[in-house]
Each structure stands twice: as C-alpha cells, then as structure tokens.
Amino acid sequence: MAATPATLPVLKSIEDFLKGSYDYIIVGGGNAGLTLAGRLSEDSSISVAVIEAGGAKIGDPQVLTPAAFPSLFGKPEYDWDFTTLPQAGTNGTKHAWARGKLLGGTSAINYMMYARGQIEEFNDWNRIAGVKNWGWDGIKPYFSKCESFDKRIHPDDKDSKDYSHLEEHHNYDGPIKTSYASFRSSSERAYHAAAINNGFKVPVDAWSGVNHGIGANLSTIDRSGPGTRSYAVTGYLVPNGQRPNLSVLTDAHVEKVIFEKGTDGLVAKGVAFSHGGKSYKILHKGATILSAGAVMTPQILELSGIGSKSVLEKAGVECLVDNPRVGDVEDHIMSGITYNLVDGEFSLDHVNTPEVFTEVAKQYAAGKGGPLAHGVSNSGFLSLFDVSTEEERKNIYELVEAHKKTLTNDFDRQREDILLSRLKDPKAAILQFISLNVNIDFGARHDMRIFLGQSTGTTRWSTCVGLHHCFSRGSIHITSSDPKQPPAIDAAILDHPVDELLMAFGVRIIDKILNTSPMKEKLKSRVRPTPDVDLSDTEQAVKYIKGHTGTEFHPIAGASLGLVVDEQLNVKGVKGLKVCDSSIIPLHISGNTQGICYAMGEKAADMIKEDIRAAAATKKLGELSV
Numbered sequence: 001m002a003a004t005p006a007t008l009p010v011l012k013s014i015e016d017f018l019k020g021s022y023d024y025i026i027v028g029g030g031n032a033g034l035t036l037a038g039r040l041s042e043d044s045s046i047s048v049a050v051i052e053a054g055g056a057k058i059g060d061p062q063v064l065t066p067a068a069f070p071s072l073f074g075k076p077e078y079d080w081d082f083t084t085l086p087q088a089g090t091n092g093t094k095h096a097w098a099r100g101k102l103l104g105g106t107s108a109i110n111y112m113m114y115a116r117g118q119i120e121e122f123n124d125w126n127r128i129a130g131v132k133n134w135g136w137d138g139i140k141p142y143f144s145k146c147e148s149f150d151k152r153i154h155p156d157d158k159d160s161k162d163y164s165h166l167e168e169h170h171n172y173d174g175p176i177k178t179s180y181a182s183f184r185s186s187s188e189r190a191y192h193a194a195a196i197n198n199g200f201k202v203p204v205d206a207w208s209g210v211n212h213g214i215g216a217n218l219s220t221i222d223r224s225g226p227g228t229r230s231y232a233v234t235g236y237l238v239p240n241g242q243r244p245n246l247s248v249l250t251d252a253h254v255e256k257v258i259f260e261k262g263t264d265g266l267v268a269k270g271v272a273f274s275h276g277g278k279s280y281k282i283l284h285k286g287a288t289i290l291s292a293g294a295v296m297t298p299q300i301l302e303l304s305g306i307g308s309k310s311v312l313e314k315a316g317v318e319c320l321v322d323n324p325r326v327g328d329v330e331d332h333i334m335s336g337i338t339y340n341l342v343d344g345e346f347s348l349d350h351v352n353t354p355e356v357f358t359e360v361a362k363q364y365a366a367g368k369g370g371p372l373a374h375g376v377s378n379s380g381f382l383s384l385f386d387v388s389t390e391e392e393r394k395n396i397y398e399l400v401e402a403h404k405k406t407l408t409n410d411f412d413r414q415r416e417d418i419l420l421s422r423l424k425d426p427k428a429a430i431l432q433f434i435s436l437n438v439n440i441d442f443g444a445r446h447d448m449r450i451f452l453g454q455s456t457g458t459t460r461w462s463t464c465v466g467l468h469h470c471f472s473r474g475s476i477h478i479t480s481s482d483p484k485q486p487p488a489i490d491a492a493i494l495d496h497p498v499d500e501l502l503m504a505f506g507v508r509i510i511d512k513i514l515n516t517s518p519m520k521e522k523l524k525s526r527v528r529p530t531p532d533v534d535l536s537d538t539e540q541a542v543k544y545i546k547g548h549t550g551t552e553f554h555p556i557a558g559a560s561l562g563l564v565v566d567e568q569l570n571v572k573g574v575k576g577l578k579v580c581d582s583s584i585i586p587l588h589i590s591g592n593t594q595g596i597c598y599a600m601g602e603k604a605a606d607m608i609k610e611d612i613r614a615a616a617a618t619k620k621l622g623e624l625s626v
C-alpha cells in the first residue's frame with residue numbers, strides 16, 4: 001500500500017505537535033531537511049521536529065510520475081513560484097523561480113537528474129571558506145551513503161560505451177534510488193554519436209568526481225516498479241514514518257528565530273510560526289536548523305535580525321548580527337536550442353495529445369513504464385577549451401582581470417581567481433549540455449508553464465546549455481518585516497561581461513553537434529533561434545542569449561560556508577542556530593544540486609551526532625555549545 005499522511009504517525013496535528021519536546025527543530029521538510037531529520041532520528045535518544053510550510057502530498061501521482069513534473073509549476077500547492085526583479089542582463093525580464101512547497105521541497109518537483117560535480121570544485125569550498133572538512137574527501141562518502149544505484153541499462157543500449165560507471169563510486173542500498181533512463185530514442189542515440197564525432201569523450205564515471213565529457217545521465221527514479229520519483233519523502237521520511245522521536249508539522253510557516261540575550265551573547269531558543277491563521281512558538285533543547293532552501297533560509301535569517309544592517313533597517317527589522325553576506329546568490333543559468341524533429345521520430349510532445357496520453361497513461365498504470373516514466377537520458381560537461389579559440393580565451397581572461405580590479409573585497413577577488421583558474425583548465429566542467437525529445441520555450445523565462453509547456457502537434461528536440469560557473473553573483477533580501485512577503489531576488493543574470501560570452505560559445509558548439517551526422521539527419525528546421533540567426537557570429541549569439549536565458553534552478557550561497565556559517569554549519573555571531581541546505585554552498589559546482597543537498601543532510605547529521613557524543617560525557621544536551 002502506498003504511504004499516505006494517514007498511515008504515517010510522524011505527521012502530527014498542531015495539538016500533538018505542540019505537546020512534544022524537541023532537541024532539534026528543522027525548519028523546512030525539503031531535500032536537505034528531511035535527509036537530516038531521517039538520519040538524526042535514527043538515534044532514538046534524539047527528538048526531532050520538522051516544520052514545513054507546504055502540504056504533505058505523500059503518494060501524489062503528480063509528484064511520483066516522472067514525466068508529470070511540468071504540471072507542478074505555478075500551482076501554490078506545489079510551487080512557491082517566486083519571481084525575480086527585472087534583470088538588466090536579459091532585457092528587463094522578470095524570471096520565474098520555481099521552488100518546491102511541500103514535503104520533499106524542491107526534490108519533489110525537480111527534473112530528477114542526479115549529478116555530483118568535480119573534485120577540485122569541492123576542494124575550492126575549503127579554500128574559499130577557510131575550512132577543512134568540506135572538500136571532496138569530506139563529502140564523497142556521503143554521496144555514496146545516500147545512493148541506491150540501479151545499474152541496469154536498456155537491452156537495446158547494451159553495447160554503448162556511453163554507460164560507464166565504476167562500482168567503487170556507487171552504493172547499492174542507500175535511501176535515494178538512481179537509475180539510467182528506461183529507454184533511449186533513436187535521436188538521443190544519434191545525438192550521442194554526433195558528440196563523439198566532434199571529438200568529445202565519454203567520462204569514465206561522471207559520478208567519480210570527474211565529469212568532463214558527454215555521456216549518460218542518472219536520474220533519481222526508482223525503477224523497481226513502473227518508474228517513480230525517488231525523493232526526500234520516499235527515501236528519508238516514509239521508511240521512518242513510525243518513529244516516536246520524529247514529529248512533522250505541515251502547512252506551518254516559520255516566521256523567525258526566537259533569540260535570548262544572555263551573558264554568553266545571542267542564543268537561539270526556537271522559532272515563531274503560523275498555522276491555520278494562528279501564531280505559535282516552539283522551543284528547542286539543542287538547536288534550530290534552517291533547511292528552508294536557497295531563497296527562504298536567507299529570508300528567515302534576515303527576518304530574525306541576521307543580515308546586512310542597512311537591508312534590515314530599510315525593512316524595519318532590528319539588526320542583531322550585522323553580516324552583509326547573508327542573502328548572496330549564485331546560480332546556474334540556462335539557455336538552449338530547439339529544432340523540429342523529422343517525421344516519425346519519438347517526442348514527448350506527442351504525450352500531450354489526448355489519444356497518446358490515454359495510451360501512455362494506460363501503459364504506466366499497468367506497471368509497464370513507457371514515456372511517463374522517462375527521465376533525462378544524457379548529460380555532458382565541456383571546458384572553455386572545448387568551445388572556444390585561443391584568441392577568444394585570451395579576450396575572456398583579459399575581461400576577467402579587468403573586472404577583478406573593480407572588486408573591493410578579498411572574498412570576491414579570491415572567487416574570481418578560482419573561476420579564472422577553471423577557465424584555464426582544459427578539463428574543467430564549465431558548460432552543461434542536456435538534450436531532450438521535447439519542445440522547450442527558452443524565450444519564456446517569466447512563466448514556467450510556458451517555458452516547459454509541451455506544444456501539441458509538434459515533435460521537437462531541445463538541447464539545454466547551462467553555465468555552471470557564472471561570474472555574476474546577485475542577492476536575495478527582504479524588503480519588509482512581513483514573513484509572507486516574498487524576498488526581492490536579484491539573480492544578476494548575465495551581469496558579468498564574461499557570462500554572456502561563455503553562453504554564446506555554448507550554443508555555438510551545440511548547434512555544431514546537432515548539425516553533425518548522424519544527428520543532423522534526425523532534425524528538420526531550427527525553431528529557436530530562427531534559422532536566420534548565425535550562431536557562429538558572437539554578436540548574434542549573444543543577442544539570442546539575452547532573450548533566451550534564465551535560471552537552471554540551482555541557486556546557492558545565501559548563507560555561505562565561511563561567510564555566514566562555520567565549518568559545523570553554526571550561524572556566525574549567535575549560538576543554537578545552524579543552516580543545512582543549498583544556501584550554505586559557497587561556490588558553485590558543475591552539476592545539478594539535489595545530490596549535494598542529500599549528501600549535506602547526511603554529513604550534517606553525522607556532525608551533530610558526533611557533537612552530541614563528544615559533549616555527552618561532560619554536559620547535558622541542553623548545554624551543548626552548538
């Protein structure tokens with residue numbers, strides 16, 4: 001029987017929730033938050049409360065059916081549906097910024113791609129944050145711990161060298177299932193062959209910390225049945241749904257952290273939240289941990305008085321800790337190219353026609369998978385060397401050096417030095433390429449429903465081009481003391497002069513691959529950009545990029561390691577408050593971000609358990625210096 005809220009005793013009514021006494025309060029039952037809750041509550045002596053603003057939606061077919069994810073966007077029961085400020089770099093567009101608002105958070109609404117990043121990128125976290133434990137060696141064991149790898153590949157793909165993996169980099173019994181796509185269309189195979197014909201290699205194992213090359217993708221899809229989303233709820237909540245020391249309250253919006261001023265400075269005591277139109281408070285015995293994600297964690301910090309003094313004063317919030325780096329934001333940005341497929345080629349666009357939908361829905365309901373169980377089948381990363389000439393690289397390096405001179409603080413200068421070193425490394429993973437048999441409207445970045453709206457009657461191919469080391473860095477700040485008022489998001493898309501050039505080189509190379517045999521025989525006319533746009537002309541390519549680029553949905557850095565939290569994830573300047581979610585990531589990695597959020601939740605749980613063990617001999621939990 002599929003789990004439902006009624007069958008999960010950990011889901012509490014407000015009355016029962018308030019009766020509890022909790023060592024740890026986790027704000028946000030999302031990707032990292034539920035991972036942390038699941039692991040902390042393994043120890044029956046630790047009591048854990050999770051407060052989630054969205055609903056439970058456990059067993060919801062819209063969430064579980066892989067190809068149904070575009071239907072979740074813009075709906076308040078699944079998506080916070082944030083909007084950015086107008087972005088100067090993209091002709092003043094206000095961009096849609098989806099974030100999951102339900103148990104599982106963004107892991108419940110994402111595309112399910114599973115990636116890890118490159119070794120040096122994690123080692124650079126240590127470098128820039130001045131910490132020791134968050135390099136590749138510090139995080140790698142936790143990537144493995146969460147994974148349950150299903151290495152089966154489709155019988156038709158058996159001879160493909162595309163599917164390389166090394167056993168030692170995978171785990172087979174972790175909570176989150178990873179699997180290859182259930183089938184590959186002939187155009188997906190032709191695309192792969194065309195990339196190889198352009199001289200690109202398949203990574204030996206893109207999950208080993210070396211992902212440079214173009215190859216297969218793993219998705220967080222459980223293929224033990226018809227193919228369903230594996231996410232924080234199925235991995236870390238449902239299996240632990242009977243634990244007496246775990247309590248989850250849904251539809252409860254945390255407004256701020258409650259502090260007390262003592263001789264020891266500021267100490268967090270718990271949180272204030274609203275539920276069903278009423279206000280409540282709940283206190284912890286150990287610590288409160290913010291896991292509200294890259295947009296809402298900085299918002300809660302600022303509402304609680306931790307942030308830039310000038311931002312807080314303008315919003316009417318008393319500043320308790322002046323930290324101007326709360327609310328930084330770095331993202332991956334994405335553009336792409338769309339073509340019409342030749343007649344007879346498979347396309348997920350077909351699924352939108354009523355007859356085909358009825359057919360594939362029957363197939364899925366009968367446990368036979370099919371298009372509704374389909375995930376992304378391929379992904380790849382290329383370096384600047386793979387996509388540019390020597391002269392273009394020289395120009396890029398000069399632009400970076402000139403921009404660096406305008407920077408006024410050490411962190412920003414060190415960050416650009418690191419990014420520049422990546423552009424000088426022929427094996428660095430700078431640009432990501434993802435191809436799908438589907439129409440994507442790259443020009444419609446203001447509304448997710450149009451961006452991913454499949455058009456009936458068309459059969460299209462889209463290749464997404466993502467910049468994974470953006471030089472631009474923006475901000476997320478409150479503008480009011482009202483917790484229900486969304487923060488102002490300035491994503492700074494294409495702010496830095498180098499980002500638009502890197503994107504232009506990305507679309508140029510992908511158009512070349514798509515026009516190489518055997519892929520070119522699968523495609524008819526180009527739809528986006530229209531055929532008259534010459535992508536080999538950088539000026540024309542940049543013009544296209546400006547009108548067709550937006551988020552790849554991977555914001556980070558609002559509570560960065562080193563700047564806002566320390567190595568143990570404690571918020572600097574206060575006691576009793578930690579952060580565990582995508583906002584602690586100080587510098588971006590090449591890869592989609594859910595994998596890190598699971599690994600981070602696992603690592604944070606181990607760090608907290610270790611703290612408890614170390615302190616237990618001498619102190620009571622309530623006296624822990626967290």
Ligand SMILES: Cc1cc2nc3c(=O)[nH]c(=O)nc-3n(C[C@H](O)[C@H](O)[C@H](O)COP(=O)(O)OP(=O)(O)OC[C@H]3O[C@@H](n4cnc5c(N)ncnc54)[C@H](O)[C@@H]3O)c2cc1C
Pocket residue numbers: 027028029030031032033051052053054098099100101102103104105106107109110111112113114115252253254255291292293294296297300552553554555580581582583591592593594595597
């Ligand atoms: C459209 C889309 C596609 C994506 N595709 C992929 C992909 O294919 N692969 C990949 O690896 N990554 C993908 N990502 C990114 C990835 O899913 C996220 O980076 C990751 O899930 C973020 O996890 P988190 O723990 O930081 O936050 P979340 O999972 O967002 O968790 C935050 C939780 O806190 C809750 N919350 C927020 N504010 C409050 C409050 N005030 N009170 C109480 N609760 C609150 C939220 O409702 C949410 O449940 C995608 C993201 C999007 C939006």
